[in-house]
Amino acid sequence: MKSADPPSALLPEALPVPVPASAGAAPRRRRKEARASEFAAAALALFAEKGFSGTRLDDVAARAGASKGTLYLYFDSKEALFQAVIEDGMGAALATAEARLAEHHGSAADLLRQLLFGWWENIGQTPLAAISKLVIAESRNFPEVARFYQQNVIERGRRLLRSALQRGIASGEFRCVDLEGAIDLIVAPLLMLAVSRFSFSLCAPQTSPESYLEMHLDLLLNGLRRADDVSPVAAPGDDPCR
Amino acid sequence: MKSADPPSALLPEALPVPVPASAGAAPRRRRKEARASEFAAAALALFAEKGFSGTRLDDVAARAGASKGTLYLYFDSKEALFQAVIEDGMGAALATAEARLAEHHGSAADLLRQLLFGWWENIGQTPLAAISKLVIAESRNFPEVARFYQQNVIERGRRLLRSALQRGIASGEFRCVDLEGAIDLIVAPLLMLAVSRFSFSLCAPQTSPESYLEMHLDLLLNGLRRADDVSPVAAPGDDPCR
DNA sequence: TATAGTACTGACCAGTCGGTCATTATTATT
DNA sequence: AATAATAATGACCGACTGGTCAGTACTATA
Numbered sequence A, B: 001m002k003s004a005d006p007p008s009a010l011l012p013e014a015l016p017v018p019v020p021a022s023a024g025a026a027p028r029r030r031r032k033e034a035r036a037s038e039f040a041a042a043a044l045a046l047f048a049e050k051g052f053s054g055t056r057l058d059d060v061a062a063r064a065g066a067s068k069g070t071l072y073l074y075f076d077s078k079e080a081l082f083q084a085v086i087e088d089g090m091g092a093a094l095a096t097a098e099a100r101l102a103e104h105h106g107s108a109a110d111l112l113r114q115l116l117f118g119w120w121e122n123i124g125q126t127p128l129a130a131i132s133k134l135v136i137a138e139s140r141n142f143p144e145v146a147r148f149y150q151q152n153v154i155e156r157g158r159r160l161l162r163s164a165l166q167r168g169i170a171s172g173e174f175r176c177v178d179l180e181g182a183i184d185l186i187v188a189p190l191l192m193l194a195v196s197r198f199s200f201s202l203c204a205p206q207t208s209p210e211s212y213l214e215m216h217l218d219l220l221l222n223g224l225r226r227a228d229d230v231s232p233v234a235a236p237g238d239d240p241c242r
Numbered sequence C: 001t002a003t004a005g006t007a008c009t010g011a012c013c014a015g016t017c018g019g020t021c022a023t024t025a026t027t028a029t030t
Numbered sequence D: 001a002a003t004a005a006t007a008a009t010g011a012c013c014g015a016c017t018g019g020t021c022a023g024t025a026c027t028a029t030a
Helices: A032-050 A057-063 A068-074 A078-102 A108-124 A127-141 A143-170 A179-196 A209-224 B032-050 B057-063 B068-074 B078-102 B108-124 B129-141 B143-170 B179-196 B209-224
Strands: none
Touching: A032 A057, A032 A068, A032 A078, A032 A127, A032 B129, A057 A068, A057 A078, A078 A108, A078 A127, A078 A143, A108 A127, A108 A143, A108 A179, A108 A209, A127 A143, A127 A179, A127 B032, A127 B129, A143 A179, A179 A209, A179 B179, A179 B209, A209 B179, A209 B209, B032 B057, B032 B068, B032 B078, B032 B129, B057 B068, B057 B078, B078 B108, B078 B129, B078 B143, B108 B143, B108 B179, B108 B209, B129 B143, B129 B179, B143 B179, B179 B209
């Protein structure tokens, strides 16, 4: 519900604000909303780098240009901050993906491509990607957060892919495979790509993320293709062996 | 170098040990070697459950039936314990996989199947799978450990898959794909499977691990198949849609 | 039995960090 | 200007834990 306004768009409501033109120091009068998002963004960056337990709230506050006491005006606990990071970050991204799905009318293969590269654009490439690593690393310690993530991110994401696959199977474009299993196998490389960005050169794809995604799609569409369909999926002439 | 002897095999060297038959209490005279492995095993279990920072060395020691002071007789620091966990656990598993590769002579598809299910048997299914999650979560905080893992686990594992793919391409069984990218895409679902076992029902495959692997192989072999090869890979008659 | 050696212990220390709160700074109102 | 309301602070507390070490329990040898 708190779809982060662009940080530069200040005070959309009419307010008799005198705003001293000294735009140097942080303005004292800023809406709670914006402040909370700033904390969330700072927390995301540090969580991504240091992990959850490794991140000091003092540092989060400092990065957000405030003190720890202020942080506690907006969040009840470190865990609440964690949850806000997820809530704040993923909502908008998922909504746009859902919109994209709703208005798409091309082939299922193209839809899959759109979803994968859309994910890269709006999540994988952004700091949001760190959330995956975070949840993987900490879900055991925070069952509440894990449940929230499960219901509001994972389930929503899976629904998107399920629709795409169902369309492809219904249209005869894809062969008939187990939906949930296929979703797992589509998602896994994405998650690894996200995770690799926040690990010390581990499991990192050897090529660019874009080629990695391209190849994932290539293998995937070939793998999903009906056995009697002989039309090549990949563009001809891109033989990496020669 | 410390390939954990079976814990029951006591004192392979000749020793005039009187061994009081009171086998109830823990024997005071145990070799350092065994003790270190016990600590490593205990640490692995707790690291997997609580994460690295979340694990107290007191608990590790207690689980190994010793006190924290004793633990520090065997390891210089918590980080050293972490590294020992990796060293201790992955060495043997990788060695057997390499042996399996060396003596395999069937089709490349079969070799891939062997490697994937062998991984599941010897790593994915065992507590060792937790190491993946650990390294993902903590590599940033421990560059030394990360480098070690990179060189002694990842690179070794990738070599295995590279060989298998090269054989398949050379024999014409697989189409010509980018090797490193393909490796990434083979590994990702395995890592996710491992990780999911230690996360709170997150990204967990909806089916059994075995069917998950089976489907991974299915998609993969279809995806790798040469475009002009029309022989079906999957056994006919297993249509999940009907 | 005396002596030496070693595996082991657990109380302790020092530093860290999540969380609190009395106090201050800034703005709005009368 | 006086007052009230709110945003923000940072010193402080208490709990926790990685790491230490003087001392104990046990074993082996003389």
